[in-house]
Amino acid sequence: MNTIAIFSDVHGNLPALETVLADIRNRNINQLYCLGDLIDFAPWHNEVIRTIRDLGIPCLMGNHDERIAFNLDITPLLKHNPTEAAARNAAINYSKQSIAPDCKEYLSQLPEHLRLTISQSGKETDILLVHGSTRSNNEYIYEEHDIDDIRKMLNDSQADMVIMGHTHKSYIRTVPATADSKGGMAINCGSVGRSREGQPLASYLILEIDEEGIRPEIIQIPYPVTAVIEAIRKSDIPDFYAEFLMQTI
Template sequence: MNRIAIFSDVHGNLPALQTVLKDITSKAVDQVYCLGDLVDFAPWNNEVIATIRDLRIPCLMGNHDERIAYNYDVIPLSKHSAEETTARIAAIHHTKQTIQDVHKTYLAHLPHQIRLTFDIKGRKTNILLVHGSTNSNQEYIYENHPQEDICHMMDQHQADVLIMGHTHISYVRRIPVAAGMPDRLVINCGAVGRSKEGSSLATYLLLNIDDEGIGAELIKLDYPVAATVAGILESAIPDFYAKFLMGAMV
């Protein structure tokens, strides 16, 4: 059996990352992958990147990583309030001012996709890892995304399993194929550092792959949120992000 851990969207939250990595270690996984967005919104961007690099965890380029790596402008999003837009611009500016050159270079060289292939019952099964979607690291794929579009993306890339992050909302979705064939799996592994699921839990995905198929389990963990809140409040990052986490703690 192969056991694979996949996580995403750390967003500078070192206490959350450390909690997830400790849990992953306790499960004796064979491989670990990160789907990107290592930076922004909490003060430990350099420490998070250094941890991922030191552990040699293969990592994708999230949209926040790309913005920091190439110093792209912040484009306001219509879904954000004026308060969040102002906070978002300030938080990203803080990252740009504090990121170490060596880590900025690291982000610039991250790939946009990782492809894994396993032999299950004599059949090649392809798992595709992306940050947002196969089209862009900025596209949001929620659980109710049109099935036709999902299948088109998976057909294009010959993927049996599509795994992503970006939305900060985890789910496991099964799409039936033909009789006698395993369902396609579309999975969002959630967020480590800034969950949008109404709680302060850090989430990651555990895949168990054996001759019977692929089992997907979403692991949700408590972490020292108070430490992250304190770190934000003591930094130049807007208090908006501390209040967000404190709201999730209630």
């Protein structure tokens, strides 16, 4: 049996990343992929980037990575109230000011998507890895997203399975076949460093592959969240992000 680990949205949270990588090693998984957003909201963005880079983990360019790599303007999000909007601006500007040159260069070279082809029992399964969606690294695809649109994304990208991050909420969703579509799966692996699922857990995905098929499983594990809270409070990152984590404890 072969097993693949896929994770996303570390957001500068080195203790969470180290916990996930240790769990992956303990499971003897040696094929890893990251869906991006290595940066912003916790103070270890350079350390996170260098860890991913030095381990040679294939990684996508998340929307936060793209903004820092190319010094893009901060686009307001309608879902944020004024307090969160101000905190977000301050956190991103902190990243822009403190990103190391080698880390910024690394982010600028990341691809937008990766494609895997899994062969078992004479059957090939095409898996597309993206950050946000097949169309954009800034598009949110939640579990309740319109099924016909997900089916269109699968068909347009000629994929049997699309695996995403970006929303910080994990799910595994089967897309039924229709007369015009073979269907497939849409999976969100959740967030390593800034989960929005209400618990102080780091989330990632494993795919177990054998002659019977591919079995996805969401893994959620605790990490030293209080140490992250303390580090944020001691940094120039707004305390808003420490309070966000406090609410999950």
